[in-house]
Amino acid sequence: MPEKSAGALAASRPEKKYPLPKISAPRAPRGTLYRGREGMWSWVLHRITGVSIFFFLLVHILDTSLVRVSPGAYNAVINSYKTPIMGLGETALVVAIGFHALNGLRVILIDFWSLGAKHQRLMFWIVIVVWVLLLVGFVPRQFMHIFGGA
């Protein structure tokens, strides 16, 4: 089809319903979500928890540095951490750090242990089990602090 050259294509462009958009729609609209397995989802969780921990650290450095500005302000901020909402935030923080730390060990083993890549799936489930065990120990105690006033 020689008449369907690039030039003919370009000429047919203005006949379209709309003028050429300034901000074009995404070139590759939604395909299906790639169905990765344990490895991919562990990476997704690792990234989400990692970014969350980063934002926590940012705030944490700011609140700790307040003590040099004014101890009063520091105390006020630390007291606000004792509210139930911040208590739930702390729970989420431990959830995130727990996974990130354990999966981090898994990633280190994949890179530095010669059999790491072979056993990555088993290691992922070990990470999940240890993580859940940690949370089973921590979350009830934390909730007693927040809601029980103990």
Add this chain to the structure above:
Amino acid sequence: MSTAVLDNSPSVPEVIPTFTATLIIRRFDPEVDDEPRWQDFDVEMRGTDRILDALHKIKWEQDGSLTFRRSCAHGVCGSDAMRINGRNRLACKTLIKDLDISKPIYVEAIKGLPLEKDLIVNMDPFFESFKAVQPFLIASSKPDKERLQSPVERARFDDTTKCILCAACTSSCPVFWTDGQYFGPAAIVNAHRFIFDSRDEGSEVRLDILNDQEGVWRCRTTFNCTEACPRGIQVTQAIAEVKAAVLRGKP
């Protein structure tokens, strides 16, 4: 002889039952479509047929405009990598019976490379990074006969010799989807094939190339590549070995 054997066979070969499979294919014609669109096709299939047979049936009997690549059709040439039910597979190695046929089968082009038409993507970026790792023997000596190698030395890189450059691994990599500069698993696999070859003298060059910001360190060990490889290459393992070699400074 052969007829006699046939006559002696106890029963007529079983008729393989057929059923209607629904394929939903992501179509894109750059001359007509602004956006890719999903299109349904119903085809009579047997469980022993492959996705490639379904695509052939559609192209030959229903819609001749359906566009896809295939050459050998037997899992050797690596032309027909595509995303089948959300996972990268070769269409010629994926049997219908291994898929859930009670639901439609989704077929779309591999991700992360520019979509050209229907199931065809532009493979140029993929082959550029393949070339960049210098995938050929680099040797200074000129032996009179063959270059000798022990079976143990050969076995060291056996796994990565199996690559057919189908791009199933590279286009399954989340890092490659968002960062087209990343060399990608296939290029690293082919670098591995020479880095650990005892006859090769260019491993330093290759390790240097892959020590780049866009080299092996971009790997986030998601294992999508290992899962997608139609040749069963332990891709993430190979990348981990190259990482270790970069740290050591030698294979």
